[in-house]
Amino acid sequence: MTTKTGVCVVGAGFWAEEMHLPTFERMSDVEVVSVVAASEVTARRVAEKHGIETWSTDFRQAISDPRVTLVDVVAPNDVHAPAVIAAARAGKHAICIKPLGRTVEEADTMLEAVEAAGTRLFYAENVPFIPGVQEARRLVESGHIGEVFRVKACEGIGEPHSAWFFDRERVGGGAIIDMAVHSIAFCEYIAGSRVRSVYADADSFVWGARTEAEDTAVLTLRHENGVIGQCEDSWSLVGAMDSRFEAFGSNGRILIDNLHRQPMQVMSTTGSAGLGSGWSYPLPVPGYFADGHQTMLEHFIECLRTGERSPVEGEYGRHIVTVAEAAHRSLRSGQRELVAADTTMG
Numbered sequence: 001m002t003t004k005t006g007v008c009v010v011g012a013g014f015w016a017e018e019m020h021l022p023t024f025e026r027m028s029d030v031e032v033v034s035v036v037a038a039s040e041v042t043a044r045r046v047a048e049k050h051g052i053e054t055w056s057t058d059f060r061q062a063i064s065d066p067r068v069t070l071v072d073v074v075a076p077n078d079v080h081a082p083a084v085i086a087a088a089r090a091g092k093h094a095i096c097i098k099p100l101g102r103t104v105e106e107a108d109t110m111l112e113a114v115e116a117a118g119t120r121l122f123y124a125e126n127v128p129f130i131p132g133v134q135e136a137r138r139l140v141e142s143g144h145i146g147e148v149f150r151v152k153a154c155e156g157i158g159e160p161h162s163a164w165f166f167d168r169e170r171v172g173g174g175a176i177i178d179m180a181v182h183s184i185a186f187c188e189y190i191a192g193s194r195v196r197s198v199y200a201d202a203d204s205f206v207w208g209a210r211t212e213a214e215d216t217a218v219l220t221l222r223h224e225n226g227v228i229g230q231c232e233d234s235w236s237l238v239g240a241m242d243s244r245f246e247a248f249g250s251n252g253r254i255l256i257d258n259l260h261r262q263p264m265q266v267m268s269t270t271g272s273a274g275l276g277s278g279w280s281y282p283l284p285v286p287g288y289f290a291d292g293h294q295t296m297l298e299h300f301i302e303c304l305r306t307g308e309r310s311p312v313e314g315e316y317g318r319h320i321v322t323v324a325e326a327a328h329r330s331l332r333s334g335q336r337e338l339v340a341a342d343t344t345m346g
Contacts, residue, residue: 007033008072012036023293063087071092072095073097088117098178099177099317101318101321102172103325104325123317126296150227152246153229153232156242156243159207160178175233180219184229194319195223195326196222202327206235214331215234218231218233243257323339
């Protein structure tokens with residue numbers, strides 16, 4: 001019989017309630033043994049709702065519990081580094097949602113702690129695990145839409161999930177560090193290449209009275225293999241939400257609208273990959289699976305069991321922050337900026 005992986009979930013907001021906790025509940029080889037929140041009221045409520053035995057407001061104490069093997073950090077951005085470092089020092093593995101750190105320097109402190117402890121750090125970027133996105137990559141790699149030359153992602157919400165997002169210091173920025181990190185990950189995943197340079201334009205059009213950070217951003221990427229990437233990301237999409245991804249090739253294109261349970265449309269003139277030419281519409285996937293979180297978390301647990309390396313280890317989270325920092329430099333300079341050399345990836 002396989003021993004269950006004991007998980008401490010640090011954070012009890014949107015990502016914990018809507019994504020990670022419901023997913024862990026579906027996994028027979030995982031047991032959430034504790035949940036940590038900023039207030040006793042929230043911690044107790046979430047624990048009781050999800051049948052979790054222990055709740056706390058002290059993540060260091062919760063992490064030290066001998067039942068805990070893995071710490072899932074889904075707390076505000078300023079908690080990411082302290083929680084991951086505490087987990088490493090306690091000999092526990094960690095998962096951390098985006099962004100890995102508010103700055104590259106902060107991400108480096110996390111990676112150094114993990115390396116010193118010999119533990120694992122997974123970067124919980126769900127976009128590469130979205131079924132429609134995974135299928136899109138399969139089609140791209142099969143040559144179904146020809147040579148890809150442009151990729152595009154749009155991630156938009158009307159406003160942040162919680163008031164703390166308007167605190168620029170806690171977040172580390174605005175829509176770029178919060179939303180564009182997803183779009184950058186998509187562009188790299190489908191382009192099959194890292195971002196070499198970025199030009200950014202951004203401003204605050206809707207939430208300027210509450211934050212100095214940008215609520216709307218448009219990034220133009222140039223990948224190392226020449227592919228052009230476009231990212232349109234915001235906290236300013238009034239009355240709606242956006243989660244669309246596109247790939248443009250010499251013989252076709254792919255559109256993924258992840259807000260619908262039939263999330264992908266494909267146009268091809270080649271008729272390959274077991275599909276005919278023209279537009280095709282794959283079967284829908286279940287709603288709880290469509291956002292990729294279950295596949296992602298199952299993948300992390302399997303990596304812990306087997307020692308397999310994940311394509312989204314902590315080092316990849318650091319890389320995404322280097323692209324975000326290049327975008328912020330571009331905002332200040334008004335010019336295209338090179339992404340800093342990534343010395344952690346090899």
